[in-house]
Amino acid sequence: MKIASLGEDAVVAALTRGLPPGTNVILGVGDDCAVIGGARDRVWHLLKTDCVVEGVHFEKKEEPARIGWKALCRAVSDIAAMGGVPRHALITVAVARDVEMAWLRGLYAGLRKAARRFGVGIVGGETSRSPGPAFISVALTGEVERARCVTRGGGRAGDFLYVTGRLGGSLAGKHLDFTPRLAEARWLTGNFRIRAMMDISDGLAADLPRLARASGCSFGISEEKIPRNRGCSVAQALGDGEDFELLFAVRPDAAARIEAEWRAKFPRLPLTRVGALTRGGVRAEQKPKHCGFDHFA
């Protein structure tokens, strides 16, 4: 069977079922990051890998520094979504033999810029030849205080669902210039009890069901409330993907304080309540009309 007919989530689930358990694994496959630590450790380690492929996540004509920025910031966004801070990155680059050194320097300029901005040390990597498209893979470690570690699975029926920023329109260029919501996630986890959180990478329509399913809930959203980037339809806001905004769930009685304090702390970034988790599970067919990004579809 071709993987395209299965879809990404089913492929990952089939491949990762019954993997050998590692030592000290708090959380393995299936969340934004893996979480490693001992039950008594005050600080846990986060591990994340992510890749960008020419012709899929970027086009050759695009400025290499923006590609480097994107490659590292995607992984930073996942560390943020767990409530953590990024620490050390390893960069794997496979490119054609006839690539110009200037292109690689540009790529690394973007990687360095993102590393400096978010406090990441680039400590190693690997270069290889590619007979086809350029391929950049980032492995990123992070740390999170145990008390601040947020998964996708802690939501409860009745929790309010929030989205930071505005969604949609990533293909117009925003996907190369986004800012991972690291400061916002650290502030949220430091000041509130965030019950579940993830970053929106495949579009709200694909990612919200994942959070709801991990939390053992269903969900309801008001499509007209979804914060949209200028010129975007609801369908684009739900399905374009690569927003790298935060989606999180909190108890309803925390909502008023979060909304007020958010406005004071991040006056330029909207925080929008888009719906709530509800009783029952996510049924396979329950997706908003507008499907999110599926790598294999």
Add this chain to the structure above:
Amino acid sequence: MKIASLGEDAVVAALTRGLPPGTNVILGVGDDCAVIGGARDRVWHLLKTDCVVEGVHFEKKEEPARIGWKALCRAVSDIAAMGGVPRHALITVAVARDVEMAWLRGLYAGLRKAARRFGVGIVGGETSRSPGPAFISVALTGEVERARCVTRGGGRAGDFLYVTGRLGGSLAGKHLDFTPRLAEARWLTGNFRIRAMMDISDGLAADLPRLARASGCSFGISEEKIPRNRGCSVAQALGDGEDFELLFAVRPDAAARIEAEWRAKFPRLPLTRVGALTRGGVRAEQKPKHCGFDHFA
């Protein structure tokens, strides 16, 4: 300038110069692994990333389980070369949309087999579409007791150079079935003072100058002493690459005991003294006649 005219080492050096320093970085770019830890920590963390690309490191016709085995074992070999033990892996796979699920299952069967064999937990990963060749990237963490951590840079003039196993002939298939020398490296670092070590991935002719340079030494080897796989010429033993044997340096007065105890402990795996580190630095033109593998050449 095209990267092919610079060569891999020069490309990596140019790209990684002046990277932002991270916190707690004992060793960054330039050894088999990055080493992370505090000065007082008894155990340090190791980080490694490595990739295999279709058409470069494997061909499409090859059995996917052997490709998976190779992908993880390459990184295990680097952890071993630092004296450490592997812990947790993240797997990134980019494949064409029309890849058969059976191929991916085969790949993961090989990854699982290697993970079980070497005590690795596969805790996450990433799947993406590739418009070209298949690409598998492995990020692997490890741990090493501070006292057992061995770099490439601790050798001194006069140290004897040893190689485990036999070299050459990887292209005949061995490159898909090799065994990383994890047990051997742990035994060596647990029982002897190994001054410098690395794994031979690009061929002795390319890797030995790297160890010598990192140790501030030159080197002399006896080409006729190099242990060769059956049917291999000296040139193949020096240059084929993908041996994944250990190359290490020890003080001459430790040699007799290492050789005797090795024979008792690993009677089926040869250990061969191939030469010594010498005074002076490695000159750019000083390479054995038979060059090792350069990804961009």
